[in-house]
Amino acid sequence: MTEPPPCSSGVTIEVCRLRKRYGSTVAVDDLSFTVAPGMVTGFVGPNGAGKSTTMRIILGLDAADEGTALVGGRPYRTLTRPLRTVGALLDASAAHPGRSARNHLLWLARSNAIPARRVDEVLDLAGLAAVAKRTVGGFSLGMRQRLGIAAALLGDPAVVIFDEPLNGLDLEGIQWIRGLLRSLANQGRAVLISSHLMSELEDTADHLLVVGRGRLLADTTVRELVSAASGDRVSVRTGMRTEAMTTLADAGGLAAITDGETVIVSGLPVERVVELLTRRGVAFTGVSAHRASLEEAYMELTRDAVEFGSATGERDGRDAR
Ligand SMILES: Nc1ncnc2c1ncn2[C@@H]1O[C@H](COP(=O)(O)OP(=O)(O)OP(=O)(O)O)[C@@H](O)[C@H]1O
Numbered sequence: 001m002t003e004p005p006p007c008s009s010g011v012t013i014e015v016c017r018l019r020k021r022y023g024s025t026v027a028v029d030d031l032s033f034t035v036a037p038g039m040v041t042g043f044v045g046p047n048g049a050g051k052s053t054t055m056r057i058i059l060g061l062d063a064a065d066e067g068t069a070l071v072g073g074r075p076y077r078t079l080t081r082p083l084r085t086v087g088a089l090l091d092a093s094a095a096h097p098g099r100s101a102r103n104h105l106l107w108l109a110r111s112n113a114i115p116a117r118r119v120d121e122v123l124d125l126a127g128l129a130a131v132a133k134r135t136v137g138g139f140s141l142g143m144r145q146r147l148g149i150a151a152a153l154l155g156d157p158a159v160v161i162f163d164e165p166l167n168g169l170d171l172e173g174i175q176w177i178r179g180l181l182r183s184l185a186n187q188g189r190a191v192l193i194s195s196h197l198m199s200e201l202e203d204t205a206d207h208l209l210v211v212g213r214g215r216l217l218a219d220t221t222v223r224e225l226v227s228a229a230s231g232d233r234v235s236v237r238t239g240m241r242t243e244a245m246t247t248l249a250d251a252g253g254l255a256a257i258t259d260g261e262t263v264i265v266s267g268l269p270v271e272r273v274v275e276l277l278t279r280r281g282v283a284f285t286g287v288s289a290h291r292a293s294l295e296e297a298y299m300e301l302t303r304d305a306v307e308f309g310s311a312t313g314e315r316d317g318r319d320a321r
Pocket of ligand 1: 022025026027045046047048049050051052053054195196
């Protein structure tokens, strides 16, 4: 058995050996990670991977069966004025439809001893100043997301947690949230955002926590993840595919055709591929180290997670998307 990671306190979010079951469903399975300040950490995994459950446990909305989740070194439930430590957006519809945006934020502010002027600051920051007096019931999804984010930022927290903040937004809304996340991280805050789509996080997250079936599959940077999935493969553009494949296979490479003009070979460095093709007179228009897309890297990781579920007979099909 591997040693449990140290569960020290004092920094941002620390999740340590967390487990949660709902009946026979294992939602979170021995999950450990930390979320560092000054960067955007993407929490990504297929539907049903356990992201929301983990976030709910961190925020004291659900109890773990085992393990600990600390925010700023303490369990959420022991924070006296939680909005001043951690701001969260889990559900954009969690505001009373009959209240105005401003009143919704005012009661939240009062409950955490936050001065009323901060309400106007966050309304401004979220681009809602002009609609502050309108009732939330008439808000579009994008406006509700903005209100949820305004609420999360009320207490000027060092830690920010957003569950699927880009879900269902138009391009303008997505760009706004991306810029906001970047600036929150640049201000030194720890920012944790979830998504079931890797493509959403590609240009947004600095660090990635990839989960599948409640387990941590990767704790890595975008660059490391792509480089691990790219392997030592070399991509060759050539009109002489058969000759290229024979030449490279003769030299010990494992070659495969991917599309009309591309041969991917593994087991040979770029320089050796160029040398072999040149020596045998195989014409080519390009040779480069193959770079996997982030989506490919993600698919590779989460496919393994699905296979794991299938092998143990626990798969319920939700991960197969
Ligand atoms: N309150 C609950 N009761 C029973 N099962 C639950 C409950 N909450 C979550 N689950 C189950 O736990 C697993 C993890 O769900 P969770 O919502 O945490 O995943 P997720 O990664 O956030 O998925 P999504 O991307 O769809 O939001 C799923 O199999 C889900 O059906």
